[in-house]
Amino acid sequence: MHASSSSAPADALTTERLLLRPVRAADVPAVTRLWTDPEVRRHLGGPVTEQVVRIRQRRVVGAAGVHAVVRAADGVLLGLVTVEPGARDGETEISYQFLPEHWGHGYAREAVAAVLDATLRGTPSVVALTQEANRPSRRLLEAVGMTHAASFVEHDAHQVLYRRRR
Numbered sequence: 001m002h003a004s005s006s007s008a009p010a011d012a013l014t015t016e017r018l019l020l021r022p023v024r025a026a027d028v029p030a031v032t033r034l035w036t037d038p039e040v041r042r043h044l045g046g047p048v049t050e051q052v053v054r055i056r057q058r059r060v061v062g063a064a065g066v067h068a069v070v071r072a073a074d075g076v077l078l079g080l081v082t083v084e085p086g087a088r089d090g091e092t093e094i095s096y097q098f099l100p101e102h103w104g105h106g107y108a109r110e111a112v113a114a115v116l117d118a119t120l121r122g123t124p125s126v127v128a129l130t131q132e133a134n135r136p137s138r139r140l141l142e143a144v145g146m147t148h149a150a151s152f153v154e155h156d157a158h159q160v161l162y163r164r165r166r
Contacts (some may be wrong), residue, residue: 013118017110017166020067020111021067022061031077034099040100061133066082067081067083069107088129090125094112094116094126094128119164123166128141131164146164147163
């Protein structure tokens with residue numbers, strides 16, 4: 001990861017292939033797909049209800065800690081990486097969702113690594129949660145230097161908690 005270029009907003013992060021910036025109104029249709037796509041939501045409790053989608057659509061644009069992950073080459077929104085300070089037992093939590101057509105290209109790993117590194121500058125540790133059954137997500141978390149910290153059942157599914165300390 002390198003510092004934001006002059007073409008990126010001040011609150012954006014850039015990587016070799018990606019721009020991570022606040023969500024814009026034009027992103028809402030793609031972001032809505034993240035919330036409603038059964039494949040994306042398989043390990044996230046299923047598609048979000050229409051009522052919740054409408055609430056989220058009003059709140060997501062410019063929301064603090066929500067990074068739209070955009071491919072620098074063509075401006076296509078690939079997914080979201082979200083940082084929530086104090087979300088889990090007082091620790092900062094990172095989460096992510098990417099559209100299925102962009103899986104398998106390393107975009108999520110690149111984006112999560114950039115946000116994780118930036119977040120760890122300001123907090124002693126970051127956690128991430130995924131379902132035990134979500135092997136690709138577990139591999140991603142391990143690839144960005146997070147280590148398995150706990151296993152438990154939550155939302156009727158076996159969960160694994162990963163952590164990385166500064």
